[in-house]
Amino acid sequence: MGYVVTQDAVDSDAHFYLDCQTCHQGNPAGTDKASSHKGLVARPSDKPVESCGQCHEQIAKTYTLSLHYTAAGMRNGVSGRFNAAEKKIFDASVFEQSCRSCHASCGDCHVKSPVISGINTGLLDGHKFVKVDESKTCALCHGGRVYPEFTGEYGGTPDVHYRKGMTCVDCHSGEQFHGDGVAYAGRRDVADKPACADCHDIATMGNASTQQAHATHEDSVSCSACHTASVYRQCSSCHLGGGATASPAIVLGENPRVPGQLTTLRLIPTVRDTFAKAGIAQASYDALPNYWDAVPHNMAKRTDRTRDCDSCHEDHTYWLEAGAIPKGLSLKNLELVP
Secondary structure (H helix, E strand, C coil): CCCHHHHHHHHCHHHHCCHHHHEEEEEEEEECCCHCCCCECCHHHHHHCHHHHCCCHHHHHHHHCHHHHHHHHHHHHHHHCHHHHHHHHHHHHHHHHHHHEEECCCHHHHHHHHCEEEEEECCEEEEEECCCCCCCCCHHHHCCHHHHHHHHHCCCCCCCCCCCCCCCCCCHHHHHHHHHCCCCCHHHHHCCCCCHHHCCCCCCCCCCCHHHHHHHHHCEHHHHHHHEHHHHHEEEECCCCCEEEEECCCCCEECCCCCCCEEEEEEECCHHHHHHHCCCCCCCHHHHCCCEEEECCCCCCCCCHHCCCCCHHCCCCCEHHHHHCCCHHHHHHHHCCC
């Protein structure tokens, strides 16, 4: 039966009512490893409808349109810098060979941890199908920024929700993971994505001064601008051939997607020669900024900004400054300086 498929798995996991070849194909009539593995499909869930969709038809169909599967956010997030010819080169020579390698199949979350830069942590629990194991799935793909900020492993303050025992799925629903049947261009376009106000009624929570502060800042300041507890990861020197440099900071500036709103920004520096080796000069490089609105997952009820109005209104603590923007980045960044 193979050392990863235990008798306990066979007895307790409904998936093992199926034969191995139902998912992995191969040759069940084979008499040795070589002949038995002829035609073997190592990752059957790379084609969700044909594999998992045999039993989970609706979930498999919607998942093929989800951002976890299409990785469309990676494509659309940068394509605004390209002209028409460059977009074709990117789709053919960069996206499919590089970005698309980050897409997740069903098995990457429910059977075996995803492969990141050729490395993974192996099967989640033998060959059992696991409903959720965030430390081995979410954390593997979102471990560069979000998860270590959430848990405090990056060195800052752990998120208050994590300290209260909450995990990723307490805010992010199964429908958000699996998709809702709409092929979104990016995560910010997703309908019904989590929002602080889903749980926190800012009109009634806190004392009178807190309610007044929330009412005053509701449209002009994001929740994260005040409630991000500590520094979060800012990336620089990306795609220059020598690896990225990460530096901790809180950066507040104009929201590039919501004019007039102060919010937390994260530096994601696609530099001018990022795709030069592929023959892409980024003809419209300055059309997009390098700082983007972000919601760092290290929230706290009280921070230096909630305790002292002067930190923003007088001292402009953490505010993006033109002189602090790394040289050579997009001129569009200057529009985000408060």
